[in-house]
Amino acid sequence: MESAWFISLRDKQFTHTSNVTAFPWDENGRAVVAIKETGFPAFLQICPQKSSVNSPINLLYFSIISTRHLNFARSAMAHNTYTHMVKFGDGNINSGNINDSFNTTVHQSNEDAQILSWLSPLEPGNRHHGVRTNRFEGVGDWLFGTSEMREWRGAEGGTDKAVMFCSGNPGVGKTYLT
Amino acid sequence: MARNNRSRVIDGLCDEASAEDLAVAWLYCDFLAQQEQTITNMMGAILKQLVGRGDIPKDIRGEFQGAKKVSGRRPLLPDLMRMLSVAIASLPQVFICIDALDEFLPQGLPQLLESLRDIVRESPITRIFLTGRPHVKEAILRYFTMAVVIPISPNTNDVRSYLEMRLGRDEEPGAMDNDLRADIVRNILEKMSDMCVRAFAISALGLMCAC
Numbered sequence: 220m221e222s223a224w225f226i227s228l229r230d231k232q233f234t235h236t237s238n239v240t241a242f243p244w245d246e247n248g249r250a251v252v253a254i255k256e257t258g259f260p261a262f263l264q265i266c267p268q269k270s271s272v273n274s275p276i277n278l279l280y281f282s283i284i285s286t287r288h289l290n291f292a293r294s295a296m297a298h299n300t301y302t303h304m305v306k307f308g309d310g311n312i313n314s315g316n317i318n319d320s321f322n323t324t325v326h327q328s329n330e331d332a333q334i335l336s337w338l339s340p341l342e343p344g345n346r347h348h349g350v351r352t353n354r355f356e357g358v359g360d361w362l363f364g365t366s367e368m369r370e371w372r373g374a375e376g377g378t379d380k381a382v383m384f385c386s387g388n389p390g391v392g393k394t395y396l397t
Numbered sequence: 398m399a400r401n402n403r404s405r406v407i408d409g410l411c412d413e414a415s416a417e418d419l420a421v422a423w424l425y426c427d428f429l430a431q432q433e434q435t436i437t438n439m440m441g442a443i444l445k446q447l448v449g450r451g452d453i454p455k456d457i458r459g460e461f462q463g464a465k466k467v468s469g470r471r472p473l474l475p476d477l478m479r480m481l482s483v484a485i486a487s488l489p490q491v492f493i494c495i496d497a498l499d500e501f502l503p504q505g506l507p508q509l510l511e512s513l514r515d516i517v518r519e520s521p522i523t524r525i526f527l528t529g530r531p532h533v534k535e536a537i538l539r540y541f542t543m544a545v546v547i548p549i550s551p552n553t554n555d556v557r558s559y560l561e562m563r564l565g566r567d568e569e570p571g572a573m574d575n576d577l578r579a580d581i582v583r584n585i586l587e588k589m590s591d592m593c594v595r596a597f598a599i600s601a602l603g604l605m606c607a608c
Contacts, residue, residue: 334461335449337471338480339441340433343424367545377521379543382513386531387549 421492422446426500434501436508440477443493447484456483478512482519491523498529498537506533510540517541553586560585 371383422443426434448454457480464470472480485491493513501509517523527537528549537544560582567573 330458330461331453334453334457335445337461337464337469338445338448338457338477339438341424341438341442343422343442343446365547367547371524371526371545378517380545381517381521381523382525382527382537382541382544383547384534384537384544385526385528385547385549386534387528388530 419490419492420447420450420488421494423494424496426495426497428500431500431502436505436512437472437474437477439501439509440474440481440512441472444477444481444484447481447488447491454480454484454487456480474512478515481516485516485520485523491520492526493523494526496528498527498533500529506536507540510536514540557582557586 367383371380423446424439424442444457448457460472460476460480464472493516498506498509513525517525525541529537531548534546538546564573564578564581
């Protein structure tokens with residue numbers, strides 16, 4: 220369906236007709252759009268509460284911006300008052316979305332997504348989100364204060380000191396340190 | 398103690414990464430996923446995290462397009478190691494975190510460690526953070542004789558803080574007094590064993606998820 224899209228980032232409005240590609244995301248209507256005609260690809264996520272996607276003129280509010288275009292992302296986020304939403308999970312690979320290590324949503328071109336999935340079918344980022352969500356503040360801070368950590372982190376030891384191994388029995392909290 | 402959306406080493410490094418352009422890759426080994434967690438898939442997962450944050454390097458794109466012509470053959474371990482070497486060389490510093498090495502297929506562990514050693518030999522500033530049960534220490538030390546080994550045991554301060562936070566949310570505060578509160582904390586800490594901590598952690602997570 221072709222329709223007009225007004226994309227609001229508070230101080231700027233972009234009008235688009237057909238050059239917005241929207242990928243269905245989840246049951247809440249979240250999606251990632253790629254806008255091609257602004258001169259830069261903007262990888263944003265729709266805030267459904269504020270957007271009226273069913274009206275003839277669609278006003279879309281966005282919350283997430285790709286880290287692949289950091290300067291644009293920073294300036295847009297500075298002018299953007301909308302709720303920061305992050306969606307994790309499987310099932311998005313077919314639409315070409317991945318979650319990167321900064322926990323923002325990055326839209327990959329079709330070939331990029333194919334390449335990443337060709338490299339490995341594993342998606343460790345999803346598991347990491349589960350660990351992050353269940354961890355409590357302060358857990359593991361002691362490790363960062365140890366001289367062993369500083370020495371390992373500093374990389375002065377070269378190959379000899381490249382590995383740090385935290386060993387413990389089941390349930391002592393190793394995963395939450397990772 | 399506030400709930401926090403962070404996991405310590407990976408996120409600590411990621412925070413620095415955004416400032417210093419470090420690259421962090423992580424893997425979680427899992428008994429239940431041993432079939433798919435092959436050495437090849439593991440190395441591929443490290444590589445995809447390193448290259449997935451920016452433009453995919455030309456050599457990887459070339460290998461992919463080449464493979465596509467030959468009926469989409471997946472990369473083999475030597476292919477991945479070659480691509481990893483190029484990707485790591487293009488980054489200022491790489492951190493690789495692997496959790497629960499003891500859950501990795503035991504027969505594959507030597508080859509996994511050997512591959513990690515190859516990475517470090519090629520790029521000596523690469524740092525590797527591993528966790529696992531004590532019995533995998535020997536295997537690690539065979540490949541990294543100078544590895545820094547840190548034993549992790551239940552941290553009573555972490556448990557105490559958590560208990561106090563939970564007691565503070567008591568639905569019937571009238572039934573609680575300072576003596577009872579102190580008794581509960583003391584008793585749990587005294588009886589705490591490794592396995593008890595595991596049960597505690599699981600129930601704690603369940604409680605928090607229900608909140």
